[in-house]
Amino acid sequence: MTNQSGIVCDAELEAFLVTCREGNVRLVKVSINSEAMPQLGLDKAMEAGAGSWEEDWEGMVTSSVEADTPCFILFRLDEKDSGGCYLWTLLSWSPDTSHTRYKMLYASTKATFKKQFGAGQIKDEYYANLKEEVTLAGYKKHLSVEAAPGPLTRAEEELQGAAARALESAGAGALVVGGPVDDAAAVGRVGALAAGASRR
Numbered sequence: 001m002t003n004q005s006g007i008v009c010d011a012e013l014e015a016f017l018v019t020c021r022e023g024n025v026r027l028v029k030v031s032i033n034s035e036a037m038p039q040l041g042l043d044k045a046m047e048a049g050a051g052s053w054e055e056d057w058e059g060m061v062t063s064s065v066e067a068d069t070p071c072f073i074l075f076r077l078d079e080k081d082s083g084g085c086y087l088w089t090l091l092s093w094s095p096d097t098s099h100t101r102y103k104m105l106y107a108s109t110k111a112t113f114k115k116q117f118g119a120g121q122i123k124d125e126y127y128a129n130l131k132e133e134v135t136l137a138g139y140k141k142h143l144s145v146e147a148a149p150g151p152l153t154r155a156e157e158e159l160q161g162a163a164a165r166a167l168e169s170a171g172a173g174a175l176v177v178g179g180p181v182d183d184a185a186a187v188g189r190v191g192a193l194a195a196g197a198s199r200r
């Protein structure tokens with residue numbers, strides 16, 4: 001776990017975060033102000049459009065990030081949890097071109113920000129540092145990568161290969177039985193396959 005910066009939400013942002021859960025707000029952009037005692041402050045808020053979250057994403061998220069300035073973006077999805085509260089995506093925008101000090105400040109403030117917002121409401125966290133990653137296509141690519149199965153170990157790859165070879169050796173002779181079989185030829189074929197498998 002990383003060390004936390006100690007930067008927290010200012011009073012205005014904290015009050016706003018409570019009200020934005022009602023479902024009217026689609027996007028909240030949060031930035032660290034550059035005062036002597038830095039705090040997280042509300043930079044921008046946008047209300048939901050008439051369409052789905054996917055329709056709102058492109059026009060809201062991509063236009064909210066700046067080329068050299070990190071920020072947090074909370075984006076409300078249309079999905080609700082079991083308690084009826086909307087779920088959110090937390091986008092951590094940290095462009096490669098921004099100053100290292102700012103990237104470190106945002107990285108060390110994210111856990112505190114999540115806690116103050118309510119980590120249970122965040123369905124997905126997404127880190128992006130290239131403009132194309134904040135497009136809807138970039139976000140959907142992130143979702144597909146997250147949903148993909150993890151890499152296999154060598155032993156798992158060998159088992160998978162053995163299973164595939166066994167299916168290939170059965171070839172067209174494999175029979176899938178989904179109900180009662182009355183055909184004597186089909187029953188004979190299953191018996192022959194079973195006998196062949198037991199000789200191996």
